[in-house]
Amino acid sequence: MAIFVNRDTRVLVQGITGKEGLFHTKQCRDYGTIIVAGVTPGKGGRKVDEIPVFDSVAEACRETTANASMIVVPPPFAAEAILEAVDAGIDLVICITEGIPVMDMLRVKNAIKGCHTRLIGPNCPGIITPGECKIGIMPGPIHTPGGPVGVVSRSGTLTYEVVHQLTQQGLGQTTCLGIGGDPINGTDFIDCLHAFQNDPETKGVVMVGEIGGSAEEEAAFWIKANMDKPVVGFVAGLTAPPGRRMGHAGAIVSGGRGTAAAKLEAMRSNGIHVCKSLASLGALCREVFTTSAR
DSSP states (O other): OOSSOOTTOEEEEETTTSHHHHHHHHHHHHHTOEEEEEEOTTOTTOEETTEEEESOHHHHHHHHOOOEEEEOOOHHHHHHHHHHHHHTTOSEEEEOOOOOOHHHHHHHHHHHTTSSOEEEOSSOOEEEETTTEEEESSOGGGOOSSOEEEEEESOHHHHHHHHHHHHHTTOEEEEEEEOOSSSSOSSOHHHHHHHHHHOTTOOEEEEEEESSSSHHHHHHHHHHHHOOSOEEEEEEOTTOOTTOOOSSTTOOOBTTBSOHHHHHHHHHHTTOEEOSOGGGHHHHHHHHHHHHTO
């Protein structure tokens, strides 16, 4: 089992004819992901590395029955690419693009309310169900199929570090995803935690947060009220100075809110196993998840 993607997911790539788009498309396909189409307006009718290219997402869906899209287009055009995928009825949209204007994402957020399309990102590494499907830019070899741990993170590179440590500890993963660090995104922590809670193969979850916003605190309250699976939590940015953006557009502490210390305390008080040092996260996960499985 897994959440959101599996070996049957059929992916099209918006922006496949760009250098980055083609590179990551090949990486995903080499991992085993079913890549059925690419979309670049004005370049339909050709093939890129044997992958058919279409002028629109709607046309690509009609011809290939794609049900997921990976968006790798420049920031000025990314919001329109998301909306095009939504209009075409795509089930899952993964937007890798970084630097999309906030006003553009406000428009997207409003447009996708109530629709069935799930948006992951933007400014995210994507999603992977190890051994089955990789949609994004994460390094496939560090992941280990077979569970029992789900991973959800605001940070791309921290996702990779957490997964690497889990693999070193002999802990496989069900699904790992980065939800992105922008102020406005699609899928949030609670969406992922709810899915992991309902996945019988996921026995525990690692949640990686950052400074800024209140998503981690809200997730902690939800976990206490709704989850019976152990959760290990980590928050990056303990030493970040107030008022300075750190890494992501959403990672800024303002007015005393959104600090790492406050987030860690919310996690701790709501039953999450808190890790303060990234270097020891793998060992803590082995202790928590091995004990819970007994």
